[in-house]
Amino acid sequence: DIQMTQSPSSLSASVGDRVTITCRASQGIRNDLGWYQQKPGKAPKRLIYATSSLQSGVPSRFSGSGSGTEFTLTISSLQPEDFATYYCLQHNSYPWTFGQGTKVEIK
Amino acid sequence: QVQLQESGPGLVKPSETLSLTCTVSGGSISDYYWNWLRQPPGKGLEWIGHIYYSGSASYNPSLNSRVTLSVDTSKNQFSLKLTSVTDADTAVYYCGRLDIWGQGTMVTV
Numbered sequence: 001d002i003q004m005t006q007s008p009s010s011l012s013a014s015v016g017d018r019v020t021i022t023c024r025a026s027q028g029i030r031n032d033l034g035w036y037q038q039k040p041g042k043a044p045k046r047l048i049y050a051t052s053s054l055q056s057g058v059p060s061r062f063s064g065s066g067s068g069t070e071f072t073l074t075i076s077s078l079q080p081e082d083f084a085t086y087y088c089l090q091h092n093s094y095p096w097t098f099g100q101g102t103k104v105e106i107k
Numbered sequence: 108q109v110q111l112q113e114s115g116p117g118l119v120k121p122s123e124t125l126s127l128t129c130t131v132s133g134g135s136i137s138d139y140y141w142n143w144l145r146q147p148p149g150k151g152l153e154w155i156g157h158i159y160y161s162g163s164a165s166y167n168p169s170l171n172s173r174v175t176l177s178v179d180t181s182k183n184q185f186s187l188k189l190t191s192v193t194d195a196d197t198a199v200y201y202c203g204r205l206d207i208w209g210q211g212t213m214v215t216v
Contacts, residue, residue: 044208045208095168097154101151101152
């Protein structure tokens, strides 16, 4: 299985801050990576697909980058509605695997 | 806009079979892979498996061959069966595609 190591596991940030979350894959996954936001009691919502493509309807403050084994989700200016848990998902090899999640909390 | 809705029992006894159905509305089930995820209380997401509308399926080996997916294109539905459940299978179960998911259904063993 491909292990997705996500960091940090949690972070505290203020509105307006720039936030970066990283996922490292245990082997190369090309660009077969997506980023999801999950709020309590809700389904995951895809923000980014194919490493860096913005899902329709998602604010442009969200961006993704990376290749091979190292991938990053950046929120350029954190907004109140962005406080949530974020997950990466690789769908390059079976079984598809998620990162452990990053909980973004209010400072 | 495609919408998905999970349905099935919210309570299953240990050693029995968990059965869930996902109904796809607002679009055809054809030409996509349809997935199941689960999330134990307070924990992260786990991919269970997916099925193509043709019936070809892939599963997570962590479930030790307990899982079977099926699809009914005439009803625009796909289904999950998980046998020999234990407390560890207690979770919210989500159906969907990579870009859109149902609201989830809580199953307690």
